[in-house]
Amino acid sequence: MTEMTTDQLEELRDRISLFKQFTGFVRKQPLGTAGGVVVILYILMAVFAPYITGFDPTENFYQNQFVAPGMQFPMGTDEWGRDILTRVIYGSRTALFVGFTCAIVGSTVGLVLGVGSAYYGGLIDLLFQRVMDVFMAFPLIIMALAIVSMSRSLHLPPDTSVYFVIIAITIPFIPRCARVVRASALAIREIPYIDAARANGFSDARIILRHMVPNVMAPYLIMITAFVGQAILLEASLSFLGLGVQDPVPAWGLMLRNAQEFIRTEPWIAIWPGVAISLGVFGFNLFGDAIRDALDPKLRTQ
Amino acid sequence: MTKLLEIRDLKTQFFTSAGVVRAVDGITYDVAPGETVAVVGESGCGKSVSAMSILRLIPDPPGRIVAGSIMFDGKDLLALSEAEMREVRGRDIGMIFQEPMTSLNPVLTIERQITETLEEHLDVSKAAARQKALEMLNLVGISDPERRLKQYPHHLSGGMRQRVMIAMALACGPKLIIADEPTTALDVTIQAQILELMKELTRKLGVALIIITHNLGVVARYADRVNVMYAGRIIESGDAVQIYHNPKHPYTLALLRSVPRMDQARGQKLRPVSGQPPDLTKLDEGCAFRPRCDFATEQCARAAPALEEVEPGHISACWEKAKVGLVEAVG
Numbered sequence: 078m079t080e081m082t083t084d085q086l087e088e089l090r091d092r093i094s095l096f097k098q099f100t101g102f103v104r105k106q107p108l109g110t111a112g113g114v115v116v117i118l119y120i121l122m123a124v125f126a127p128y129i130t131g132f133d134p135t136e137n138f139y140q141n142q143f144v145a146p147g148m149q150f151p152m153g154t155d156e157w158g159r160d161i162l163t164r165v166i167y168g169s170r171t172a173l174f175v176g177f178t179c180a181i182v183g184s185t186v187g188l189v190l191g192v193g194s195a196y197y198g199g200l201i202d203l204l205f206q207r208v209m210d211v212f213m214a215f216p217l218i219i220m221a222l223a224i225v226s227m228s229r230s231l232h233l234p235p236d237t238s239v240y241f242v243i244i245a246i247t248i249p250f251i252p253r254c255a256r257v258v259r260a261s262a263l264a265i266r267e268i269p270y271i272d273a274a275r276a277n278g279f280s281d282a283r284i285i286l287r288h289m290v291p292n293v294m295a296p297y298l299i300m301i302t303a304f305v306g307q308a309i310l311l312e313a314s315l316s317f318l319g320l321g322v323q324d325p326v327p328a329w330g331l332m333l334r335n336a337q338e339f340i341r342t343e344p345w346i347a348i349w350p351g352v353a354i355s356l357g358v359f360g361f362n363l364f365g366d367a368i369r370d371a372l373d374p375k376l377r378t379q
Numbered sequence: 380m381t382k383l384l385e386i387r388d389l390k391t392q393f394f395t396s397a398g399v400v401r402a403v404d405g406i407t408y409d410v411a412p413g414e415t416v417a418v419v420g421e422s423g424c425g426k427s428v429s430a431m432s433i434l435r436l437i438p439d440p441p442g443r444i445v446a447g448s449i450m451f452d453g454k455d456l457l458a459l460s461e462a463e464m465r466e467v468r469g470r471d472i473g474m475i476f477q478e479p480m481t482s483l484n485p486v487l488t489i490e491r492q493i494t495e496t497l498e499e500h501l502d503v504s505k506a507a508a509r510q511k512a513l514e515m516l517n518l519v520g521i522s523d524p525e526r527r528l529k530q531y532p533h534h535l536s537g538g539m540r541q542r543v544m545i546a547m548a549l550a551c552g553p554k555l556i557i558a559d560e561p562t563t564a565l566d567v568t569i570q571a572q573i574l575e576l577m578k579e580l581t582r583k584l585g586v587a588l589i590i591i592t593h594n595l596g597v598v599a600r601y602a603d604r605v606n607v608m609y610a611g612r613i614i615e616s617g618d619a620v621q622i623y624h625n626p627k628h629p630y631t632l633a634l635l636r637s638v639p640r641m642d643q644a645r646g647q648k649l650r651p652v653s654g655q656p657p658d659l660t661k662l663d664e665g666c667a668f669r670p671r672c673d674f675a676t677e678q679c680a681r682a683a684p685a686l687e688e689v690e691p692g693h694i695s696a697c698w699e700k701a702k703v704g705l706v707e708a709v710g
Contacts, residue, residue, distance in 0.1 A: 199440060268481050269476050269477070269478050269481045269482045270481060270482050270483055270484045270485075272436065272476065272482075273474070273476055273482045273483070273544075274484070275436055275468070276434055276436060276468055276469065276473075276474035276476075277468060277469035277474075277495075277496045277499070277547070278464075278465040278466060278467070278468035278469035278470060278496075278499060278500060279465070279469070279495070279499055280465065283499070287487075287495075288484050288487075291484075291486040291487075292484070292485070292486055
């Protein structure tokens with residue numbers, strides 16, 4: 078400790094402040110922390126799925142049809158004799174893959190378009206905003222339905238269905254993120270360092286990507302966390318309507334769809350995927366809200 | 380002596396819903412290599428717009444350079460393509476802004492702020508750019524530059540940030556630096572330091588400097604030549620001694636009277652320039668300063684006076700320039 082340079086001291090201070098920020102977050106946002114725990118559990122569940130359960134989520138066992146929850150199958154089995162716990166666990170892979178991909182791709186495209194629109198301003202901005210308005214005019218689910226229906230006419234194998242679900246959910250996210258980011262970027266645009274960057278002879282692309290984008294990270298991160306929950310819900314909705322992922326891919330919405338027939342006699346087939354969806358979306362939303370509050374400088378000072 | 384920058388009859392206008400704002404209305408001046416030229420005037424007289432016009436950074440729409448020419452180092456800046464213009468910005472012409480607190484990007488380290496310009500304009504390696512950044516920080520008198528390179532703008536005080544801005548402007552070895560009110564946002568003590576630094580460095584490196592200010596104290600100490608602007612026009616131009624000791628335009632005279640001087644009688648009150656600057660959308664054919672002028676006559680309403688020589692190298696645009704003098708000011 079005696080021979081510490083200023084650099085090391087500063088690094089240590091940064092590390093301590095990071096730890097303090099973390100404990101501060103836990104203390105001020107107990108619900109958000111709970112959401113964060115759910116998020117982490119879901120991610121672990123998706124990553125380590127084969128190590129948690131010994132069953133194959135797609136293999137059928139006709140001798141085990143409609144087994145009620147018990148010792149052998151904690152959540153019971155479905156009409157094909159598949160273990161529901163296994164399918165719920167593997168379903169998290171589909172849900173999180175779709176959720177994160179849509180949220181990240183949708184927000185990132187929206188981020189670049191929104192900042193670009195704000196930077197150029199004038200006619201470009203006006204036209205861009207009107208195009209975004211057109212996209213926003215469609216309810217999210219209708220838009221997604223239209224895109225998935227179009228993809229169906231291509232007659233592709235069922236395991237590609239998930240990619241169309243991703244496209245269908247991502248496209249409506251783009252204008253929503255672009256609009257929020259543009260509002261922040263318009264304010265950034267007026268700060269002299271952007272003029273200074275132009276006076277330094279930087280290209281438009283460099284100013285947008287290197288100078289403006291990093292300054293609108295807060296709304297971007299908030300949009301991502303909010304979108305993950307929404308995307309999981311949308312994927313489940315589309316699958317439930319028969320327009321999302323297709324059998325035998327394990328997906329919660331699809332499990333709910335198949336469980337409809339048996340809900341009176343074998344309710345566990347419907348309950349568990351329903352719980353998985355609700356808890357997941359709830360966790361992501363709580364976490365997202367907490368992140369938003371933590372990143373909002375007006376709330377942070379309290 | 381060949382000129383580095385020749386501005387001829389430059390007109391920049393803003394087309395707004397309230398009418399055409401003639402922000403810069405036909406200005407002409409030269410800057411010689413290594414020379415320090417001050418552009419003086421009150422807020423809204425077009426001094427910043429004239430500077431931004433040189434770099435072609437006027438937001439379009441609503442603004443546009445409608446006439447004139449800007450010759451810089453043998454090139455007509457107004458004829459260059461946008462890509463060629465980007466090469467000039469930051470490399471041949473550096474710019475220092477008014478607000479050091481907001482002119483540095485808060486998310487980039489000091490190192491990145493300086494090296495980015497170098498990498499954009501000169502073909503240098505990362506290590507060489509870093510070395511150059513260190514050198515520049517040393518040059519502008521920032522202590523412990525190794526540590527400063529890793530810091531972010533919010534770690535630095537206003538004066539230090541302005542030093543970083545100067546380092547950035549000088550990094551690529553420009554021929555001209557435009558400083559738009561570089562000291563307005565700083566403490567008075569820091570102002571003097573920054574001005575000294577700019578003067579010393581531009582002398583040492585042979586860089587020409589256009590300093591835009593409303594502070595005549597700055598002019599007296601640091602400028603070789605002074606252009607006084609009013610309502611988008613240059614109304615008086617001369618070397619600093621001539622302007623300061625022998626103003627030949629009522630506006631210059633009024634400006635000089637409004638700042639305290641060491642050589643004035645004790646207890647004498649400062650006299651602000653009365654009235655408001657004119658609305659640049661509603662200028663008539665007469666002299667724009669007429670409504671606020673003590674010397675105004677009927678002739679001033681009929682036509683705007685042209686710039687005429689009053690002594691070698693000293694020009695003024697006033698019908699009554701013979702009557703204008705500092706003797707009257709003291710009385």
